[in-house]
Amino acid sequence: MQKNYNISIFYFLLFSLLLLLSGILLFEENIGLNISAISEYYLGNEEKFIPKKSIYGVLKISLPHIFAFGVFIMVLLHFLLFTHHKDTKELQLLIWLSFISAFFELFSPLLILQGFTLFAPLKLLSFILMELSLVYAIYLLFNSFMGDSKTANS
Amino acid sequence: MRFTLIKNIKKDKSLKPMLNGLFIFMLLFLVADILVKESGFGVSSNQVNITLFGDEENYIDPLSKSLFLEHIHTETFFMMMLLLTLCAVFNRLHQEKRYALLYTNIVMLSALLSILSLGLSYFYSELFISVYIFSFFLWHGFAIFILSSSLWRLNYAKKL
Numbered sequence: 001m002q003k004n005y006n007i008s009i010f011y012f013l014l015f016s017l018l019l020l021l022s023g024i025l026l027f028e029e030n031i032g033l034n035i036s037a038i039s040e041y042y043l044g045n046e047e048k049f050i051p052k053k054s055i056y057g058v059l060k061i062s063l064p065h066i067f068a069f070g071v072f073i074m075v076l077l078h079f080l081l082f083t084h085h086k087d088t089k090e091l092q093l094l095i096w097l098s099f100i101s102a103f104f105e106l107f108s109p110l111l112i113l114q115g116f117t118l119f120a121p122l123k124l125l126s127f128i129l130m131e132l133s134l135v136y137a138i139y140l141l142f143n144s145f146m147g148d149s150k151t152a153n154s
Numbered sequence: 155m156r157f158t159l160i161k162n163i164k165k166d167k168s169l170k171p172m173l174n175g176l177f178i179f180m181l182l183f184l185v186a187d188i189l190v191k192e193s194g195f196g197v198s199s200n201q202v203n204i205t206l207f208g209d210e211e212n213y214i215d216p217l218s219k220s221l222f223l224e225h226i227h228t229e230t231f232f233m234m235m236l237l238l239t240l241c242a243v244f245n246r247l248h249q250e251k252r253y254a255l256l257y258t259n260i261v262m263l264s265a266l267l268s269i270l271s272l273g274l275s276y277f278y279s280e281l282f283i284s285v286y287i288f289s290f291f292l293w294h295g296f297a298i299f300i301l302s303s304s305l306w307r308l309n310y311a312k313k314l
Contacts, residue, residue, distance in 0.1 A: 004255050008241040011262035015234035018269055022227040029220050068231055075238070 006145050009079055013138050013145075016076060020131055020138075027127060038120040042112045058109045069102045076137055083144035094133055101130035163247070163308065170308065173243060177305045180240060184298055195225070197290070199283050206276055206283075222276050226269060233265050237297070244300050247307045257300055264293035 027033065031041045044052030077095055085091045104126035111119040163169055188197065196202040208216035217225075241258045248254040268289035275282040 004245040004258060005242065007255065007258055008238060008245065008262070011241075011258075011266065012234055012238045014266060015230055015237075015269075018266075019227065019230045019234065022223055022230060026220070026223040026227055029223055071235070072231070075235075 009141070009145055012075075013141055016072075016134070016138055019072070020134060024131060033124070035120045035124055038123050039112065039117050042109050042120075043117070053109070053113065055110060055113055058113065062106050062109075065106055069106065073098045073102060073134070076134065076141075079141050080137065080144075083141070085140055085144065094137055097129060098133045098137070101126045101133060105130050164311075173308055174305065176239070176243070177301050177308075180236065181298065181301050183236065184294055184301070188294055191290075197287065199287055202275070202283050202286065203280055207280065217276075226273060229272075230269055233269070237262060237265055240297060240300060244304050247304050257296065261293055261296040261300060264289045264296065268293055 031038055040048065040050055042053050042058070044050050077091070077098065080086065080091050080094075104122055108119045108123040108126060112123065163173065191197050194205075196205050204212075204214055206217050206222070208214045241262065245254050245258065268286055271282045271285040271289060275286055
């Protein structure tokens with residue numbers, strides 16, 4: 001029974017990696033993984049024929065992500081409660097880091113649109129931190145669940 | 155995930171109708187997904203080929219990289235959430251059954267294969283489109299079978 005649940009979680013982690021990978025490719029394709037590209041994407045560039053984004057346009061993209069980020073991060077991290085990482089400072093840090101970086105990743109574009117271009121590095125930093133923290137959570141889960149199944153088999 | 159903790163789901167007056175509702179909505183989602191794909195993205199090799207790479211004779215543009223990645227991204231999210239929930243309930247309702255593990259592996263692997271083969275079709279070779287079509291129907295078919303089996307077991311099986 002436990003083995004069946006572990007198998008489902010194992011596949012969920014593989015899907016999570018695919019989700020993160022497609023997210024990185026999408027970010028790179030649509031916005032670009034550097035600060036000037038992020039500023040240009042939101043504030044526009046006449047020479048490159050890039051139109052300025054509207055608040056409505058940014059919110060339209062953010063809206064499904066607000067729900068999806070919350071659910072995905074919660075589901076992924078709650079599996080760590082079934083491992084020896086439960087009640088550790090590492091998990092506490094991971095929870096805070098994931099949710100806070102996801103928050104800034106979603107809402108820093110609104111501040112960039114208000115003219116605060118210094119939030120462009122924050123957008124990039126929060127995206128990288130969110131991806132890294134989630135990849136680290138996946139790594140911890142892989143280690144824990146694979147360790148469990150080895151113990152169960154022996 | 156409370157259904158994993160309750161001993162007798164069949165006798166639980168609240169959880170049983172909730173799970174029935176969940177199964178019916180999941181079934182509707184899977185059927186609707188096939189119908190929507192049939193009228194849009196395509197469910198045959200020829201249709202998917204035209205969607206991905208366009209058709210000059212009929213003035214259909216190929217799918218842009220950005221739109222393709224968006225498609226893969228949203229598909230992956232819905233798929234992983236649906237299958238995690240589905241397999242958790244299925245394994246709870248089919249405890250001690252050896253085939254439960256086999257079915258979990260088949261539905262998960264075919265779903266993963268459908269995403270990977272679609273990516274390979276777009277970036278590598280259109281030969282992978284037929285793998286995508288096969289795995290798409292395999293995971294949908296198995297998911298519908300697993301759901302129907304869980305519905306039957308929840309409502310009609312004598313013992314869980």
